[in-house]
Amino acid sequence: MNIDAFWIIxxxxxxxxxxxxxxxxxxxxxMAMVGDAISHAVLPGIVLAFLFSGSREVWTMLIGAALLGxxxxxxxxxxxxxxxxxxxxxxxxxxxxxxxxxxILISVYAGKVDLDQDCVLYGEIAYVPLDIxxxxxxxxxxxxxxxxxxxxxxxxxxFITVFYKQLxxxxxxxxxxxxxxxxxxxWYYLLMGAVSLTxxxxxxxxxxxxxxxxxxxxxxxxxxxxxxxKKMLVLSALAGTIASAAGFYLAxxxxxxxxxxxxxxxxxxxxxxxxxxxxxxxxxxxxxxxAVMKANAV
Amino acid sequence: MIxxxxxxxxxxxxxxxxxxxxxxxWDVDLTLPQQALVGxxxxxxxxxxxxxxxxxxLLPLNSGFVELFGKPLEEVRKRVSYVPQRESVxxxxxxxxxxxxxxxxxxxxxxxxxxxxxxxxxxxxALEKVGMQDFANRQISQLSGGxxxxxxxxxxxxxxxxxxxxxxxxxxxxIATETAIIELLRLMRDNGKTVVVVHxxxxxxxxxxxxxxLLNMRLVASGPTEETLTxxxxxxxxxxxxxxxxxxxxxxxxxxxxxxxTKPTRK
Numbered sequence: 001m002n003i004d005a006f007w008i009i010x011x012x013x014x015x016x017x018x019x020x021x022x023x024x025x026x027x028x029x030x031m032a033m034v035g036d037a038i039s040h041a042v043l044p045g046i047v048l049a050f051l052f053s054g055s056r057e058v059w060t061m062l063i064g065a066a067l068l069g070x071x072x073x074x075x076x077x078x079x080x081x082x083x084x085x086x087x088x089x090x091x092x093x094x095x096x097x098x099x100x101x102x103x104i105l106i107s108v109y110a111g112k113v114d115l116d117q118d119c120v121l122y123g124e125i126a127y128v129p130l131d132i133x134x135x136x137x138x139x140x141x142x143x144x145x146x147x148x149x150x151x152x153x154x155x156x157x158x159f160i161t162v163f164y165k166q167l168x169x170x171x172x173x174x175x176x177x178x179x180x181x182x183x184x185x186x187w188y189y190l191l192m193g194a195v196s197l198t199x200x201x202x203x204x205x206x207x208x209x210x211x212x213x214x215x216x217x218x219x220x221x222x223x224x225x226x227x228x229x230k231k232m233l234v235l236s237a238l239a240g241t242i243a244s245a246a247g248f249y250l251a252x253x254x255x256x257x258x259x260x261x262x263x264x265x266x267x268x269x270x271x272x273x274x275x276x277x278x279x280x281x282x283x284x285x286x287x288x289x290x291a292v293m294k295a296n297a298v
Numbered sequence: 299m300i301x302x303x304x305x306x307x308x309x310x311x312x313x314x315x316x317x318x319x320x321x322x323x324w325d326v327d328l329t330l331p332q333q334a335l336v337g338x339x340x341x342x343x344x345x346x347x348x349x350x351x352x353x354x355x356l357l358p359l360n361s362g363f364v365e366l367f368g369k370p371l372e373e374v375r376k377r378v379s380y381v382p383q384r385e386s387v388x389x390x391x392x393x394x395x396x397x398x399x400x401x402x403x404x405x406x407x408x409x410x411x412x413x414x415x416x417x418x419x420x421x422x423x424a425l426e427k428v429g430m431q432d433f434a435n436r437q438i439s440q441l442s443g444g445x446x447x448x449x450x451x452x453x454x455x456x457x458x459x460x461x462x463x464x465x466x467x468x469x470x471x472x473i474a475t476e477t478a479i480i481e482l483l484r485l486m487r488d489n490g491k492t493v494v495v496v497h498x499x500x501x502x503x504x505x506x507x508x509x510x511x512l513l514n515m516r517l518v519a520s521g522p523t524e525e526t527l528t529x530x531x532x533x534x535x536x537x538x539x540x541x542x543x544x545x546x547x548x549x550x551x552x553x554x555x556x557x558x559x560t561k562p563t564r565k
Contacts, residue, residue: 028391165404165412173387173401176453179354179380180405181372227437229392 004129005252007143009245011128012262014149015202016240018156019214020222022195024233027219028171033088034073035215037095038192039199039208041072043102046200051109062200069196070189072098125205125258145205152201159194160233167191168229210259214240217266224273224280239269299531301521303331305368307461307492308353313362315345315352321360321515322348328511328520335487336494337507337523341536344514346496347383350463354380366461376405379459381450383466389439395449396434399424402456424456425449429478444475451479462486462493469498480506503527 019035026035042065049064072094079090133141141147160167170177170187177184195215202211222236247262254261275282306329315323323345330336338346351357353364355371366374379402399421400413407413425431428448433441438449447467454462468476483493487508497503503510503523510526512518512535519526519535 028388030388162410165407169401169404172391172393172398173382175351175356175382175386176380176401178356179378180457181375182404223392227392228394232392
């Protein structure tokens with residue numbers, strides 16, 4: 001394995017772990033599509049940050065995008081609660097509008113903005129090794145993206161391990177959580193802030209569509225494999241990592257798009273879990289009624 | 299007939315709550331005594347669940363205030379426990395019965411501490427009290443409705459509160475579970491706790507509760523069971539609907555059917 005392949009797979013794996021950890025909480029809150037919405041809605045934030053700062057400097061872009069991501073979730077909540085529009089309709093209207101706003105900004109300022117729609121939607125993970133972080137003394141620290149996503153992953157791991165009980169309880173039973181004094185709104189927006197952060201860190205290398213695939217696919221696969229949230233988080237991160245490595249080699253073999261290949265592997269994993277899962281799979285379900293009857297008889 | 303007590307566990311003062319500008323509770327004013335099993339009774343849409351949600355601060359109040367143990371909720375949260383309706387959560391969630399019971403201990407843990415062996419022990423004891431210790435590691439979707447309700451109760455028990463507010467703990471459970479639950483609630487009352495239960499069934503209310511709150515948007519009555527469960531007050535709470543109900547039950551009683559069968563169907 002040459003060094004470029006190593007960096008590409010590592011980037012893919014880091015993005016996959018970030019997305020699939022957050023995705024577990026999103027699908028349990030029945031909010032998988034909010035991840036989709038955020039990953040698109042950050043676009044105007046990125047473009048505006050770009051226009052104001054005039055460079056592709058990471059921190060301004062992160063802040064711009066994170067603000068838009070949280071604004072997007074706020075708008076979704078607002079339309080759903082105050083205007084009494086259905087949740088899915090409210091998601092659809094909000095993120096398409098914000099994304100379109102970003103597209104218009106890009107096309108109007110095409111000359112000044114070093115971004116295009118293709119880059120935002122599909123990314124290009126194969127170019128990761130080209131953008132190297134060189135220190136002032138000329139030391140090669142490896143690709144910049146790896147450092148950014150690595151940093152985000154460390155933050156996420158801290159967030160999830162330290163505040164696991166809050167995230168768990170507010171996802172399962174918001175009413176009880178409020179009753180014991182946890183603010184469901186606070187944890188909702190913290191989670192959405194984390195989703196925005198991940199999306200922005202990931203979009204440059206893998207694109208918005210792969211972010212969505214990674215946020216929903218591996219968690220859904222893990223959901224079929226276990227009944228324990230901690231195991232689900234681990235399995236989901238594992239599935240995401242495997243998908244990004246396997247996807248890379250599939251793309252190499254086909255000489256095709258890496259992001260596309262990763263998404264296909266994710267779909268394949270889900271299909272396998274759907275058929276062969278020991279607890280929820282199609283094959284297991286045929287046997288299950290007898291097993292349950294036996295268990296209840298004991 | 300609204301009877302007030304001195305040194306109340308719970309005081310609801312001039313409470314008005316509305317959804318979308320439509321009032322659901324209107325000017326409710328009541329106090330509850332210590333060490334009592336309290337039933338909140340009224341027809342569908344009377345605001346029974348709304349009342350306990352408002353007490354727990356889950357809904358914005360239009361007017362009035364709620365005091366628990368003579369203090370606002372924020373100061374005494376750890377002494378109050380809430381059991382939501384069973385249907386309000388997703389039972390396919392990846393959690394075991396023990397995980398759910400353990401959630402009762404989260405309130406004491408603060409922001410950073412994580413549940414450890416002490417919390418696990420508390421949760422196991424709570425599961426034992428409801429007879430669910432053998433199902434501790436069972437995934438919650440694989441439990442029956444009655445078992446799920448018991449797991450919800452065990453979570454409240456793990457909180458070790460002094461006042462319990464329960465939203466329809468008897469909805470959709472079989473008779474055996476209902477009996478087991480009411481035995482447990484009586485035991486809690488005898489240990490000095492106050493338990494407030496939203497309840498649907500008039501027949502059983504008579505022997506279950508010491509204190510009854512009759513509610514139909516406005517407070518009709520609040521007082522000891524024998525003084526509140528009277529035909530005129532029930533008539534006032536249920537309007538015309540009750541007469542039909544009692545006629546049916548009289549008819550069935552004459553034919554000597556078991557009284558249980560006359561239970562009104564729950565929603």
